[in-house]
Amino acid sequence: MSKKAIGFMDSGVGGLTVAKLAMEELQNENIAYLGDEARLPYGEKSKEEIQQYSLQIANFLIEKEDIKMLVIACNTATSYALDYLRNHLLIPVIGVVNPGSIAAVDNTKTNRVGLIATNGTVKSGAYEQEINKINNNIEVFSQGCPRFVTMVENQEYKDAKKQEVVDDDLSTINMDNVDTLILGCTHFPIMREMIQKSVGDSVKLIDPGYETVKQIKTILQQHHIENDEEEDTTYSFYTTGDADNFNQVANEWLNYEVHAKHLPIKELEEL
Numbered sequence: 360m361s362k363k364a365i366g367f368m369d370s371g372v373g374g375l376t377v378a379k380l381a382m383e384e385l386q387n388e389n390i391a392y393l394g395d396e397a398r399l400p401y402g403e404k405s406k407e408e409i410q411q412y413s414l415q416i417a418n419f420l421i422e423k424e425d426i427k428m429l430v431i432a433c434n435t436a437t438s439y440a441l442d443y444l445r446n447h448l449l450i451p452v453i454g455v456v457n458p459g460s461i462a463a464v465d466n467t468k469t470n471r472v473g474l475i476a477t478n479g480t481v482k483s484g485a486y487e488q489e490i491n492k493i494n495n496n497i498e499v500f501s502q503g504c505p506r507f508v509t510m511v512e513n514q515e516y517k518d519a520k521k522q523e524v525v526d527d528d529l530s531t532i533n534m535d536n537v538d539t540l541i542l543g544c545t546h547f548p549i550m551r552e553m554i555q556k557s558v559g560d561s562v563k564l565i566d567p568g569y570e571t572v573k574q575i576k577t578i579l580q581q582h583h584i585e586n587d588e589e590e591d592t593t594y595s596f597y598t599t600g601d602a603d604n605f606n607q608v609a610n611e612w613l614n615y616e617v618h619a620k621h622l623p624i625k626e627l628e629e630l
Contacts, residue, residue, distance in 0.1 A: 361584040364389035364595065365575065366426035368416045370401040371512050371600070372608045373546030374432030377455065377568040379613050381430075382594070384572050387586045388579075389593045391424035396600025397624050400508050401435040402477020402544075409479070413440035417448055418630040419622070424595060426450065427584050430575060434459075434476055434543050434567070438483035451578050456480075458574050459541050459567025460489035463497075466563050467539040470497045473532045473562070475554070476543030478503040486543060500535040504528045508546045514608060516550035525553045533558060541565045549612060597622045 365385070367378045371394045378392050393416050395401075401409055413436050420426045428451040429444065431437045437454025444452045463472045474486050481501045490497050506528060510516050532540065540562050542548050548566045555564055579585040596619035598605040609617035 361427050362389065362586055362588070363427035363584070364391040364424050364593070366417070366420040366424060366429045367392040367432045368413065368420070368429065368436065369394050369433040369545055370399045370435070371396045371508070371546065372605060372612070373508070373511060373544060373549070375609055375612050376545050376548040376566065377430065377432040377571055380568045380572045381575060382613065382615075385575065385579075387589060387592065389586070391420055391426055391595040393420060393597040393622065394600070394605060396512065396598050396605065398599065399512065400477060400505060401433060402479035402503070402505055402508065404479065406439045409436055409439040410443045412436075412627075413444055414447055415627040415630050417444055417452075419627055421448070421450070422630065428452070428575070428578060428582075430571065431455065432545050432571075434545065435479040435483075438480050438485035451582060453571065453574050453578060455545065455567040455571050456485045456489055458570030459543065459565060460486055460493060462565045462567065462570045463539050463541050464490060464493045466565060467497060469538045470494075471535065471537045471539075472497055472499050473535060473537035473540040474499055474501040474543045475504045475507070475529070475532060475540065475547065476501070477508060478505055480543050486541065500532060500537055502529070502532045504544070504547075507550060508544060511546040511549045511608075516553060522553055522556065525550070525557045529554070529557045537562060539563045539565060541567065543567070596620070599624050599627065
């Protein structure tokens with residue numbers, strides 16, 4: 360049993376899609392979340408930069424919140440920094456690529472799986488490698504959609520006129536005849552309706568967050584660090600960006616009154 364929090368990190372608000380599922384499924388667990396919006400987008404950063412940022416965030420959450428495990432709720436950071444963090448930290452660390460890959464393999468009927476993600480995640484080849492480890496008969500079609508991240512961060516996903524942007528960015532993947540599409544960026548489930556409208560109802564959308572929460576449960580049990588006591592849980596939120604903007608998206612998505620603290624980049628860089 361452990362009352363310590365589970366740490367979540369992302370480049371912005373996208374990781375809240377995973378945190379929300381954890382809040383619903385693991386109601387006894389405390390959560391500490393950090394969105395690094397000031398250095399967004401991670402998808403355009405180098406591997407070395409992402410590893411450096413990820414370690415800074417992990418060290419902050421360990422020092423400030425005394426977290427018992429870390430969830431990299433960001434596909435790009437998972438792709439580039441998962442092994443790096445596991446080598447540097449003493450707590451369990453999980454990402455979202457392996458869970459998303461498992462879900463896609465389980466769902467596809469035609470062995471044609473699509474992936475939409477940041478350019479960094481696509482370039483890393485992490486999903487292709489993970490999927491082919493599970494089933495090397497599956498063909499993966501990848502498409503970078505960096506504009507979607509900006510749409511979510513700027514709350515433009517509420518604007519029906521932006522459907523044209525979504526349709527335009529998904530035109531290539533729509534020609535690949537996939538039956539399953541991985542939402543390979545944690546920002547993307549927030550605009551799920553627009554994506555589903557573009558690809559059609561016959562394509563199954565995969566949100567890696569669901570499978571990730573299953574893995575969180577398993578690791579808590581394996582390490583005997585789950586919090587079994589039924590008491591008021593605490594949720595802490597930090598952003599390196601604008602706290603008001605973060606709160607607005609978070610409040611709406613989580614249906615919970617969020618009061619994120621602004622964290623200056625300088626504080627992270629000193630860790």
